[in-house]
Amino acid sequence: MKYSRKEFITRSAGALLAPIAIGAGGWINAAPVAGIPRNAAERNAYTRMLLDQLCTAIGPRATGSEHYAAGAAIIHGEFKKSLPVVDYDDYAFDRWELIGRAGMEVGKQEIETDLAFGSRGTPENGLSGILSRQDSGFIVVHPENKELLANISVNKYGRSIPVDRSTDPTLPPLFGVGYRDVPLLEEAVQSGSPVRLHAQVRFSSDGKGINVIGRLPGKQPDEILFLAHADTMYTTPGAIDNTASVIVMMMLAHEAAKRGNHKHTLTFAATDGEEYGLLGAKHYAKVRSATDTMKNIRYVINFDSLAWGPNLWVNSLNDEIKMIIRSIHSDLGLKSYPRFESNDGFSMDSAPFRPSEARAAHINSRGYDAQTLPRYHRADDLPQHVPLDCTEQAFRVFDEFIQRVDRL
Numbered sequence: 001m002k003y004s005r006k007e008f009i010t011r012s013a014g015a016l017l018a019p020i021a022i023g024a025g026g027w028i029n030a031a032p033v034a035g036i037p038r039n040a041a042e043r044n045a046y047t048r049m050l051l052d053q054l055c056t057a058i059g060p061r062a063t064g065s066e067h068y069a070a071g072a073a074i075i076h077g078e079f080k081k082s083l084p085v086v087d088y089d090d091y092a093f094d095r096w097e098l099i100g101r102a103g104m105e106v107g108k109q110e111i112e113t114d115l116a117f118g119s120r121g122t123p124e125n126g127l128s129g130i131l132s133r134q135d136s137g138f139i140v141v142h143p144e145n146k147e148l149l150a151n152i153s154v155n156k157y158g159r160s161i162p163v164d165r166s167t168d169p170t171l172p173p174l175f176g177v178g179y180r181d182v183p184l185l186e187e188a189v190q191s192g193s194p195v196r197l198h199a200q201v202r203f204s205s206d207g208k209g210i211n212v213i214g215r216l217p218g219k220q221p222d223e224i225l226f227l228a229h230a231d232t233m234y235t236t237p238g239a240i241d242n243t244a245s246v247i248v249m250m251m252l253a254h255e256a257a258k259r260g261n262h263k264h265t266l267t268f269a270a271t272d273g274e275e276y277g278l279l280g281a282k283h284y285a286k287v288r289s290a291t292d293t294m295k296n297i298r299y300v301i302n303f304d305s306l307a308w309g310p311n312l313w314v315n316s317l318n319d320e321i322k323m324i325i326r327s328i329h330s331d332l333g334l335k336s337y338p339r340f341e342s343n344d345g346f347s348m349d350s351a352p353f354r355p356s357e358a359r360a361a362h363i364n365s366r367g368y369d370a371q372t373l374p375r376y377h378r379a380d381d382l383p384q385h386v387p388l389d390c391t392e393q394a395f396r397v398f399d400e401f402i403q404r405v406d407r408l
């Protein structure tokens with residue numbers, strides 16, 4: 001039996017790097033796409049291959065970890081396949097690590113919990129207090145003097161997750177719980193049952209942040225800047241948040257490089273430390289200001305979690321960007337419904353680029369919410385759960401976006 005290349009790629013997409021029998025020819029080592037993907041089937045195989053390398057083989061890639069650095073090296077190597085300029089943009093920061101696990105007991109009941117990334121820990125023997133409701137979460141206070149001892153945030157999407165608390169480590173410890181445990185906590189508020197919390201953390205000054213910046217110079221300095229964070233929360237391999245979006249960005253780079261001849265300079269920034277106070281994007285923006293190139297940026301497009309579902313969630317105050325994305329959907333006959341929000345496009349990783357005064361959009365996605373969103377920041381945000389229709393579609397929309405903007 002003989003397969004055409006296309007069939008072979010399609011068939012091998014589910015069995016990455018594993019030897020695949022192809023009949024009388026015997027076993028061949030099926031690295032599905034060694035070079036640059038050329039069509040939808042190859043893009044799917046390429047996405048699977050890189051998700052496997054980054055999420056399965058390496059795992060969680062929290063900022064400052066060796067695992068993050070290994071992932072950054074892979075991304076650098078992929079950019080190098082097609083872009084003429086690829087650089088690391090390094091910076092130093094105070095690294096945070098959790099020692100062991102965070103724990104919570106309400107009365108005698110253990111509750112699943114995660115400490116926020118960058119949060120202070122508890123004293124070595126933990127802390128105890130009583131619960132009360134506050135806003136959408138809870139607080140733990142001292143039973144007598146009512147001093148605030150800890151904050152508890154509720155994950156509205158599913159079970160317990162850590163959030164980002166890196167911005168102010170002087171605040172009381174912040175623990176995350178899942179919404180399934182809210183009734184139990186409510187009960188404890190009523191009954192005054194004691195709650196015990198413990199989590200040990202370590203800060204060290206040797207943190208190294210690593211952005212990977214690929215560039216495709218155009219005929220003009222006028223620039224379209226794409227951003228996608230390459231770090232993950234410390235609890236997850238982050239297949240949808242945000243590895244798949246980084247891969248979409250790499251495929252856009254490959255396709256643009258193949259096409260060549262752009263008016264605009266295209267920059268593709270895989271940023272570090274998004275889950276930790278946007279440190280990578282903030283640093284790269286500083287570099288752009290210091291080198292007096294911030295002003296060249298005409299468009300800033302931030303990709304965060306493009307594969308929760310097929311409907312792009314477009315946050316932008318710029319009508320031109322929205323109009324282009326809307327018409328691309330109808331012109332390409334895409335069977336999905338972008339959701340347009342009048343939110344500032346300078347949000348999350350694109351926020352530090354506000355001084356450019358560029359047209360900005362922050363892009364997320366929705367549509368398979370019940371299946372995908374409970375995996376947000378959790379250990380099961382895994383490659384096999386990434387819907388490839390979403391990555392392919394995001395690729396098609398923004399590949400077309402680059403071409404249309406370039407013609408304006």
Ligand SMILES: [Zn+2]
Pocket residue numbers: 229241242274304305
């Ligand atoms: Zn993210």
